[in-house]
Amino acid sequence: MSSPASTPDHTDVVRRLRAVGCVFAEDEAELLSTAARSPAELLAMVERRVSGLPLEHVLGWVDFCGLRVAVDPGVFVPRRRTELLVRRAAALARPGATVLDLACGCGALGLAVAASVGDIALYAVDIEPAAVRCARRNLGTLGGRVYAGDLYRPLPLRLRGRIDVLVANVPYVPSEAVGLLPPEARLHEPLVALDGGPDGLDVLRRVASGAPDWLAPGGHLLVETSLEQAEVAAVVFDRAGLVPTVVSDEELSATVVIGRH
Template identity: 70%
Template structure:
């Protein structure tokens, strides 16, 4: 329980956060008060949040599929919509499955899948060294291994043809739209985790093209995308030789393309 329980303190904090443009000021105040251990730490956290730092970077964690996932400064913050990706992947996995998460960021999706399914052989990779360090902490409980490098390049050769579930939340913001993102993302998350190329599907195409070589017979590739980009993502998955289908969640505004390799 937080040591900060006075109603006036909470009210003051909500007022400051709201004035700084925090839409969910009440929720943010509750989380800040519950996380801070001393008045000095609370004051520092509030100043960082008011200056525009993402709440998850201030707290050092994000809730994802019921897990508390570590989020280090400068690392891509897992979005709530990506819980749909993790749950779709979990529905296709069985205990003992070989799971690979590309463009893993914090490793949230892989960690959530492992927590839901049970023991799996979990692998993850990301180009950003800060993300790799963060992901290693988050997948440690599942015995996961995280590699630094470009997509499949850093993976051990022994994974080829063995992956049952391949998760990819590759960046899918079109290059020309990155400047339209909220300042929290533009200023505090790595560009490599946001920019998906001219139409936002460049990285997805690379993931899909090489996926069949890494998937086991009957394995599945799952790519998060947007409703608008889903046709291009489907085309990329089909061009890679997988059978695509689209699943959507209206509540989370989430779209996932699933590609199946023939058994």
């Protein structure tokens, strides 16, 4: 690499990124070069990326639903497929609606729904302290309130029966499959955001069972799953007293289960 005193060579940055398996090395090099405030910072950022840190953690943000969302190291990075969940949630919400982003991570889902719908009362919860700090930065300008704790437990009781749209991108990877995830995920994102238990649906079951207590009449719960899990998840919703619908998007490789209260 070039010395810190000179501008790092773009071609060399691309080469280094390609050497460690970055499929979109050209695009990544451009993003890193744009984000760096000095040649020395660019060198440091390239080193972090080459060491295996997710690009979004190196940059400090992720492009999600056309929004630049802050995401810190150790916080789950929202995937593009989750845009299907956001689109469906936004279609069900109305200005003035009460929206809850459960297991919110960096708060990207709630932020994107708010950007699409407009004026909503936004609440979010996560169990990971790093995620809570990140979500508070992302949602603070919207007046969103972010709580630290396990699912519904930290929510104020005044929200019972008043939530119009509940989005919950909970972990749904079966425990035995976590080790098969790309290193960027399994080494740099919290296990609690990935591991969904033996069949991947343990947390989803907890969310569905508690949802009727918190949803307003006619309110909706939306959860992302794999296509293979959707049928079982729909049964879980039905047993919890929710009317389930499964929607998929082949282009995004995304599946969402929607439950109406």
